[in-house]
Amino acid sequence: MKIAMAGQPNSGKSTLFNQIAGYKTVTSNFPGKTVKYTETKVRFGGDILDIVDLPGTYSLTSFDLAELEARKYLLKKEATVVIDVVDASLLSRSLELTLQIAELETPIVLCLNMMDEAERKGVHIDSEALSRILGIPVVPAIAVKGKGIREVFQAAVTIGETQKLPNRIEYSKDVEQVVTELESVLEDECKKMNLPRRLLALKLLENDHYFMKCIETPTILEKVKECQKNLEISHGKPSDVVISSERHAMAMNIFEEVSTVTEPEISFRDHLDDLLMHRYVGYVALAMILYLFFNIVFGIGQFLESSILEFFDSFIPHLSAYFSGLPLSLVKGVVEGFEGGVGIVLPYLVPFLIGLAILEDIGYLPRIAFLMDTFLHRIGLHGKAIIPIILGYGCTVPAIMGTRILESERDRFITATLSTLIPCAARTTIILGLVAFFISPNAALAIYIFNLVVIVMLGLVLSRFMPEITPGLILEMPSYHVPSLKSIVLKTWLRVREFIYIAWPLLIGGSMVLNYLNYTGVDHYINQVLSPLTLLLGLPAAVGITLIFGILKKELTLVMLIQALGTSHILSVLTRTQILTFTVFVIFYVPCIATLGVLYKEFRFKKTIIIMAITMGLATLLSLIVRMMGIIIS
Amino acid sequence: MTLDRINPGQKARVVEVLGGWGLRQKLNELGIAPNQVISVSNSSIWRGPILVRINSNEVALGRGVARKVVVEVIP
Numbered sequence: 126m127k128i129a130m131a132g133q134p135n136s137g138k139s140t141l142f143n144q145i146a147g148y149k150t151v152t153s154n155f156p157g158k159t160v161k162y163t164e165t166k167v168r169f170g171g172d173i174l175d176i177v178d179l180p181g182t183y184s185l186t187s188f189d190l191a192e193l194e195a196r197k198y199l200l201k202k203e204a205t206v207v208i209d210v211v212d213a214s215l216l217s218r219s220l221e222l223t224l225q226i227a228e229l230e231t232p233i234v235l236c237l238n239m240m241d242e243a244e245r246k247g248v249h250i251d252s253e254a255l256s257r258i259l260g261i262p263v264v265p266a267i268a269v270k271g272k273g274i275r276e277v278f279q280a281a282v283t284i285g286e287t288q289k290l291p292n293r294i295e296y297s298k299d300v301e302q303v304v305t306e307l308e309s310v311l312e313d314e315c316k317k318m319n320l321p322r323r324l325l326a327l328k329l330l331e332n333d334h335y336f337m338k339c340i341e342t343p344t345i346l347e348k349v350k351e352c353q354k355n356l357e358i359s360h361g362k363p364s365d366v367v368i369s370s371e372r373h374a375m376a377m378n379i380f381e382e383v384s385t386v387t388e389p390e391i392s393f394r395d396h397l398d399d400l401l402m403h404r405y406v407g408y409v410a411l412a413m414i415l416y417l418f419f420n421i422v423f424g425i426g427q428f429l430e431s432s433i434l435e436f437f438d439s440f441i442p443h444l445s446a447y448f449s450g451l452p453l454s455l456v457k458g459v460v461e462g463f464e465g466g467v468g469i470v471l472p473y474l475v476p477f478l479i480g481l482a483i484l485e486d487i488g489y490l491p492r493i494a495f496l497m498d499t500f501l502h503r504i505g506l507h508g509k510a511i512i513p514i515i516l517g518y519g520c521t522v523p524a525i526m527g528t529r530i531l532e533s534e535r536d537r538f539i540t541a542t543l544s545t546l547i548p549c550a551a552r553t554t555i556i557l558g559l560v561a562f563f564i565s566p567n568a569a570l571a572i573y574i575f576n577l578v579v580i581v582m583l584g585l586v587l588s589r590f591m592p593e594i595t596p597g598l599i600l601e602m603p604s605y606h607v608p609s610l611k612s613i614v615l616k617t618w619l620r621v622r623e624f625i626y627i628a629w630p631l632l633i634g635g636s637m638v639l640n641y642l643n644y645t646g647v648d649h650y651i652n653q654v655l656s657p658l659t660l661l662l663g664l665p666a667a668v669g670i671t672l673i674f675g676i677l678k679k680e681l682t683l684v685m686l687i688q689a690l691g692t693s694h695i696l697s698v699l700t701r702t703q704i705l706t707f708t709v710f711v712i713f714y715v716p717c718i719a720t721l722g723v724l725y726k727e728f729r730f731k732k733t734i735i736i737m738a739i740t741m742g743l744a745t746l747l748s749l750i751v752r753m754m755g756i757i758i759s
Numbered sequence: 760m761t762l763d764r765i766n767p768g769q770k771a772r773v774v775e776v777l778g779g780w781g782l783r784q785k786l787n788e789l790g791i792a793p794n795q796v797i798s799v800s801n802s803s804i805w806r807g808p809i810l811v812r813i814n815s816n817e818v819a820l821g822r823g824v825a826r827k828v829v830v831e832v833i834p
Contacts, residue, residue: 184784184788186784188784188785215816218816221788365784366787370793402801403801405804407803491819495803496807498808499803499805499807597822597823598824599818599824601789601817602810
């Protein structure tokens, strides 16, 4: 049995999915974090269920790629049952989607999620009455707390077996008349598209561009236009407004029938927003939050890095008592690769990801989008673009996937290009582990600010080259949620696991390869090939090879640097300027292999090459500037 | 009067959404449709976006978008 979870953005589909499937997909408190669907098999009772978590969609009309994915899936009608997940505090609006899903003529279960939130907002719902009106099972739940999960899936399994369809909700008489009239000519088209006639007729009356394109027969198209015109004349407004306002009214009526609304509890969360979203104070708060965030991550990381490295420093020399020659090189490679992971990457990565998870779950990211919209507008983007960019501080791959929430292709490309320049967690470990650790935390902060300035300037340049009016910001502000410990821990683990399973083995392997090359003297030739670059940047030739490893995984460069230079006391071999030049180069140059892969998937060959060229050019230029400034200052 | 000129704290009733089919549908999905009573709860500096409250939820709209929503102020 196949069960699809559909619903409006941020209604908790992924949370519900994770509750039944184990933690398989990242959840956060902002609309549009799920951009592609996840599918999993789950044993439930005696059955094996195929559960699909779809991206959120406000209606069956789609505007961005994420919504399109959800709608395509629903229209294929592959699912035996659709679980419509609804944020109970937004019931009236959510019912408009429910009514549309019902038109698909598939069995539905309505999951009234976030019942606690609804009560707090003063919305009290009689779920039995709702179930009677819609003719579908309605199950209250609080997915974050694991309440009502079994009941939802139990209801889905039951209705999947009986295949009971939802009640047909009637529009007003004259609309129904036009619908029936149109339905009569659509028989062949519906067979071709495998869609219920009523649904297609309604969508065509709504002038939905996607469906309009599917109608090829001129006579039918003519009929559609005629019916649209009739509605427009009799109601005095465009036919799409006629249908949507009828649906709106139906949803309102149902909502009023099944719920009572009392005064919402005013809690400190409401006052919090007055502060965090304030036109001036909001920015001060934003700066303070980010400053604090940075310092906490660095503080924890520095403490762990220095004590772990100290341990390894005292331990590695003893290895030569047991090994010699090539084996010694290889064993040292393994130990140093292990050291790099546990001593340099994890101390910064883990606190960083925990912090990011907390900000995500509280619901602060869309607030940042609101605050930053003004500024992003100046570089030709709108506020929603900040969400992929912020995700970029975690990892560039989800950032690029996240650009799917943007409506225009141009915005997607510019935002993706800019997010490849954002220092991801891997590059953050380099900035913190190298610059902050060996120079000073303020120097590290300066690098972040420098990075932002470059991004803003590149944004300005790109939007000059691709002038187009962006669609403008339309973004829902979710309520603040108290983050759940479980969600934070699991989400951090899901992300750290990527490092442990994929990057760390690479790190250890790469470290062995480097030692082997070193032992055989091959690294010398590689460094010689790269010497024009290293010479230009004023770096020792030995760092050349680390830059190659950095394309695999950025954090490799730091670990390899320590190895290539033969000491973890970097300051004894590199000057401060050299450290800064190196770091700036590593931050900006060609994104890692995983990023290139996802860029290719999302934007194809040509644009990926363009991004590679831009980043490589920028990296060389900027690190050269840093070198020059270093010479001038000292 | 258009929505971008409403002061924070003021209430208004939506009269019409100007602009094409896409914008009309998109705003309708979020509950900004004719006859709906909404209020502006915040507006940011430098002609940045405004925050609109519809029943119990909030939506951020860029100025350009807000300019396309025709409203009448409810005193």
